[in-house]
Amino acid sequence: MAAALMRQLAGDRIAVTSAGTKPGDKLHALSIETLEAVGASVAGEYPKQLTQQMMLDADRVIVLGEEAQLPEVDGAVVERWKTDEPSLRGIDGRERMELVRDDINARVRALSHALLGEETSADVRDVIIVGSGPAGYTAAIYTARSLLKPLVIAGSVEAGGELMKTTEVENFPGFPEGIMGPELMGRLQEQAEKFGAEVLHEDATAVELEGEIKKVVLMDGTIHRARTVILATGSAYRELGLDSEARLSGHGVSWCATCDGFFFREQEIAVVGGGDSAMEEALFLTKFASKVTVIHRRDSLRASKIMADRALAHPKIEFVWNSEVADVLGEDKVTGVRLRNLNTGEESELAVTGVFVAIGNDPRVALVKDQVQITDAGTIAVDGRSSRTSVDGVFAAGDVLDPTYRQAITAAGSGCVAGQDVWFYLSARTLAESAAVV
Numbered sequence: 486m487a488a489a490l491m492r493q494l495a496g497d498r499i500a501v502t503s504a505g506t507k508p509g510d511k512l513h514a515l516s517i518e519t520l521e522a523v524g525a526s527v528a529g530e531y532p533k534q535l536t537q538q539m540m541l542d543a544d545r546v547i548v549l550g551e552e553a554q555l556p557e558v559d560g561a562v563v564e565r566w567k568t569d570e571p572s573l574r575g576i577d578g579r580e581r582m583e584l585v586r587d588d589i590n591a592r593v594r595a596l597s598h599a600l601l602g603e604e605t606s607a608d609v610r611d612v613i614i615v616g617s618g619p620a621g622y623t624a625a626i627y628t629a630r631s632l633l634k635p636l637v638i639a640g641s642v643e644a645g646g647e648l649m650k651t652t653e654v655e656n657f658p659g660f661p662e663g664i665m666g667p668e669l670m671g672r673l674q675e676q677a678e679k680f681g682a683e684v685l686h687e688d689a690t691a692v693e694l695e696g697e698i699k700k701v702v703l704m705d706g707t708i709h710r711a712r713t714v715i716l717a718t719g720s721a722y723r724e725l726g727l728d729s730e731a732r733l734s735g736h737g738v739s740w741c742a743t744c745d746g747f748f749f750r751e752q753e754i755a756v757v758g759g760g761d762s763a764m765e766e767a768l769f770l771t772k773f774a775s776k777v778t779v780i781h782r783r784d785s786l787r788a789s790k791i792m793a794d795r796a797l798a799h800p801k802i803e804f805v806w807n808s809e810v811a812d813v814l815g816e817d818k819v820t821g822v823r824l825r826n827l828n829t830g831e832e833s834e835l836a837v838t839g840v841f842v843a844i845g846n847d848p849r850v851a852l853v854k855d856q857v858q859i860t861d862a863g864t865i866a867v868d869g870r871s872s873r874t875s876v877d878g879v880f881a882a883g884d885v886l887d888p889t890y891r892q893a894i895t896a897a898g899s900g901c902v903a904g905q906d907v908w909f910y911l912s913a914r915t916l917a918e919s920a921a922v923v
Contacts, residue, residue, distance in 0.1 A: 486520060486586060487503075487549060487566075487592075489525045490520070491593045491596070493524060493915055494597050496697075502533070504536075505534070515579060515582045522632065523590075524633070537558045541560060541561060543561070545562050545563075546562060546564065547565075609698055609710045610709065610710065610712070612628050612715060613637075613713075614714075614715045614717055615638045615689050616638070616639070616717035616883070617670070617674070618670070618717060618883060619894070619896040620884070620897065620900035621639070621715070622673035622674055623896075623897040624717060624901070625637050626673070626900075626904070627903075629682040630680050631904070634683070635677075636682075636683050637677065637683065638687060638689045639685060639686050641687055653665055658894060687705070688703065689701050689702065689852060690704050691852070692852055694876045694879045695876065698710050698711070699712070699713070713911065714879050714880070715880045715881070715904075716857075716865060716879065716880070717882045717885065717903070718849040718852060718853075718883075718885050719884045719896075720884040720891070721846060722842065722846055723844050723847050724740075725810055727812060727813060729812050730813050733815055733818065733840075736819065737838060737839050738813060738839075739840070739842070742765075742770050748839075750774075754774045754776075754777055754837050754839035754841065755837045755839070758842070759779070759783060759786045759788065760786075761788045763781075766843045767796055768795055771799055771801040778802075778805060778835060778837065779796065780810060780835075781805070781807075784806045784807050805835070808824045809825050810824060811825040811832060818838070820836065820837075846884065848862075848863050848886075850863065857874045857875050857876050858874065858875035860888070863888070864885060864887065866886075872886070872903035878910065882896070882900045883896040884896055
């Protein structure tokens with residue numbers, strides 16, 4: 486059992502041979518089952534007879550238990566592990582074997598740490614997930630249920646993704662009455678943590694994805710290492726690209742109605758955009774504003790029919806068609822917008838105290854754009870319907886790879902795919918390493 490766990494942890498960095506003083510002809514079925522439950526392969530682990538030469542060749546001979554009798558070999562370094570015996574506490578069967586496995590695994594990790602040092606021993610995780618939201622948390626649920634103990638770098642401000650800034654989510658399966666976006670994200674995080682995921686509300690500032698061991702660097706300089714990485718960085722709100730928009734950000738210009746709508750009570754405001762997000766923003770803002778004007782570049786909405794019908798029928802919402810925002814007016818705060826009619830070129834001014842921009846999103850790829858292949862659409866390229874990127878051991882999930890659908894449920898499904906792909910990848914590597922041992 487110890488040999489299989491060490492091989493899983495250290496790979497080919499530590500040469501391991503399993504042997505016994507009185508080996509049997511097969512492994513105990515329950516031992517195999519409990520090892521495979523944590524992804525440790527027992528291929529090639531059938532007991533071998535311990536010899537004096539094996540003891541001389543080894544840098545260290547680890548003996549499980551105090552009863553085993555070893556040959557007297559001058560120069561052999563022998564270390565005995567007194568392992569816990571749960572049967573003495575009345576624990577038997579599968580539970581006993583799992584406790585024995587976990588006790589041995591803790592000792593294996595400590596030994597690996599001593600032999601290899603900080604960077605390549607017990608500190609190397611199976612998987613790190615960069616990002617959260619439906620994709621990241623779903624990937625965490627699946628990898629945690631596979632006993633991979635994922636680390637989720639959720640972000641210090643953007644944890645939970647764009648749904649943290651939405652109101653009621655009506656199209657996520659299982660919630661016929663709808664659910665608030667932040668509540669849904671809270672439930673997904675809770676579910677991931679229930680199965681053993683560790684969630685850090687920190688920002689990843691750099692990654693090193695090449696090589697067998699990947700590195701993720703946090704803002705405070707902490708480095709986390711893993712055999713695989715799932716990129717679930719999502720997308721960021723798209724901006725109009727105006728100097729005045731940037732200057733007045735936080736002073737009347739916003740990209741989040743649920744964050745800032747309260748500050749515009751009984752005021753007239755504008756929403757820029759024509760999709761579902763824009764309609765959702767406009768409808769939510771009617772709770773506070775006296776009037777909401779939707780500014781759209783076309784003569785019809787791109788939003789789904791149900792969202793468009795709600796907005797068009799609302800008495801507080803008006804529309805300006807075939808127009809774009811040429812400038813945001815105001816010195817210290819927003820006083821209005823200058824509009825340009827795209828058919829005539831004519832410009833006009835609209836007096837508003839707030840501008841909410843909802844014109845789409847751009848994939849968050851800045852962290853990895855020089856390390857993984859990027860598509861023409863600006864998303865991370867993956868292999869077919871899988872989550873595999875152009876870098877071995879690196880996977881992607883959610884809006885960062887999806888230029889088309891970009892829904893909470895498709896992001897969650899994508900997170901499931903990534904979680905499964907990581908499990909398949911690590912299992913295949915373990916089997917290949919075990920098969921290579923003679």
